[in-house]
Amino acid sequence: MGCGKNSGLLTGAILGAVLAIFGGALIPLGDHIINKTIRKQDVIENGTIAYENWVVPGSPIYRQFWFYDVQNPQEVMQNGSRPILRQIGPYTYRMRYLPKENITQHPDNTVSYMLPNVAIFEPDMSVGSENDTFTCINLAVVAAPALYTNSFVQILMNTLIKSSKSHMLQTRSVKEILWGYEDPFLKKVPISMERRVGVFYPYNGTSDGLYRVFNGKDDISKTAIIQSYKNKSTLSIWKGQCDMINGKRTDGASFPPFVKKNQILRFFSSDICRSIYGIFESEQIVKEIPLYRFTVPRAAFASPLESPENICFCTEKDFSKNCTSAGALNISACKEGKPVFITLPHFLYASEDVSNHTEGLSPNKDEHETFLDIEPTTGFTLRFAKRLQVNLLVKREPKIDALSKIKESYIFPILWLNETATIDDEKATMFRSKVISPMKLLSLLQVVLIIVGSVMFLAFIVSYFICQSNKSSDKGVSM
Structure with missing residues (x-):
């Protein structure tokens, strides 16, 4: 120069x-x-990026199911032996890929909608067909005594169970256990009642909701926060704050924008009839989009002795009676009294009094924990994996022969599921170009x-x- x-x-x-x-x-x-x-594009109203991603899922949502096949059925039924379980799966279904229904914008800056329930079997993503059979717990026989505790009724029930040749365990197909079958024991009950049972019966053709969430137009920090579910702000199941649906909780599909690593992200899941939360774990890259991974921590399922805030999830019908067990949630109150318990797959994070009544399970954090991958600026969930295990509480019932050999009450696993989705290439391209x-x-x-x-x-x-x-x-x- x-x-x-x-x-x-x-x-x-x-x-x-x-x-x-x-x-x-x-x-x-x-x-x-x-x-x-x-602040302009994250508002849930027609014409924004948020609305485009909100109305239709960013990609098909898949549910993979693994079933627990009982390897020693005769020993379990005749001697009350511990069930030896073998995992079979995955059997994969495409779920909730349809647009939200009955979308209505309200004057108070909220928007309501329904989530259509649909499940289509994906044979190419499965280990077999829907007709594959396995040995599992008998849903009707095990659940009925929890619903009808009167001694005379149980004696009558025992007669009907024996005449229908039903037992504590049964052999059923994938399709039957998931979506429903006509139960031979219930067909003999002389009163008008539902004869079909299934873990997710009824499902196809139904809807989840009504959800009503804030659209963020007047306050961007409230975007996607639930105002009510089925026109209520509480579930009327749990105690105190555990019963809340609103209050900084979303449905998990998105969160208010500008997510920070030190935040606790709370979201409601109708599958488990409760709100849950995630904490930051790591940074991720998905299709060239930087994301924050939030995982559901062990503390969310811990015993109240370890996490006192969980005391409000305790119920009078709790498995451990004194509510000191960890890792099992009694959701019978939202399953019409059926003794359904939710855990993480393979009893991950569960205490020994929950997990030591069965053999063959191997909990693994990487395979069995739930996570959400969030784009922090917009708050959109671009990838997630929700993992849950469905169980029934089995109890010794002296008046019912099929259940008289049980030595002590325990939680019997039926299946576990992995619900996943990742933003598809088309929406990822749009997201990269516009955001x-x-x-x-x-x-x-x-x-x-x-x-x-x-x-x-x-x-x-x-x-x-x-x-x-x-x-x-x-x-x-x-x-």
Whole structure:
């Protein structure tokens, strides 16, 4: 860089300083632009990115089912032996890929909707067919005594169970256990009642909801937060805060924007009739989109002795009676009194008094925990895995021959599920172009301006002082 006019060098230095300052100024300005854009696009109303991603899932949601096949059925039924279980699966179904239904915007900045329930078997993603059979707990025989505790009724029940040739265990197909079958014992009951039973019966053709959530139009920090579920803000199942549906809880599909790593993300799951929460675990990259992974921690399922806040999930019908067990949630109150317990797969995080009544299970954190991968700026869930195990409580019932050999009450696993979804390529491309790319471009522009401006400033200012020094030396020599 030659020594021309000093004013030119100073002009270059000033220009570099201006560029650097402008690049620095773009940081808060860029944040303001991003915030303003997100606040506009994260509102759940027609025409926004949030609405487009909210109405239809970003990709098909799949549920993989693993069933527990009893390897020693005769010993279990005749001697009350511990069940030896073998996992069979996965059997995969495509779920909830349809748009939300009955979407209604309300004047109080909320939007209500229903989630359609649909399950389509995916043979290419399964180990066999829906007609595959296995030996499992008899849903009707085990559940009925919990619903009808009167001694005379149980004596009559025993007669009907024997005449229908039903037992504590049964052999059923994948399709029957999941979606329902006509039970031979219930067919003999002389009163009008539902004869079909199944873990998820009825499902196809039904809907989950009505959900009503804030759309974020008046307050972006409330976006997707549940106002009510089935027109109620509580479940009327649990005690205190455990019964709440509203209050910073979403349905898990999205959260208010600008998610921080130190946040606790709370979401409601109708499958387990309760709210749950996730804490930050790690950073992830999915289809070139940076995400925050939040996992459901062990503390969420811990005994109240370890996590006192869980005391409000205790019920009078709790498995452990004094509610000191960990890892098992009694949801019979929202299953019409049926003794259904929810755990994590393979009794992950469960205490020994829950897990030591069966053999063959191997809990593994990586395979059996639940996680949500959240895009932090928008709060959208772009990948998730929800893992749950469905169990029935079996109890010794002296008046019912099929259940008289049970030695002590315990939780009997039926199946576990892994519900997963990952944003598809089309929506990932849209997301990158409309959200990630503008943010990256703005950040790149900030960095380039700061670096180029700083280099220009330093180069021109150094050149200026070198030229000034050379001029001073030339004057000294000419004298």
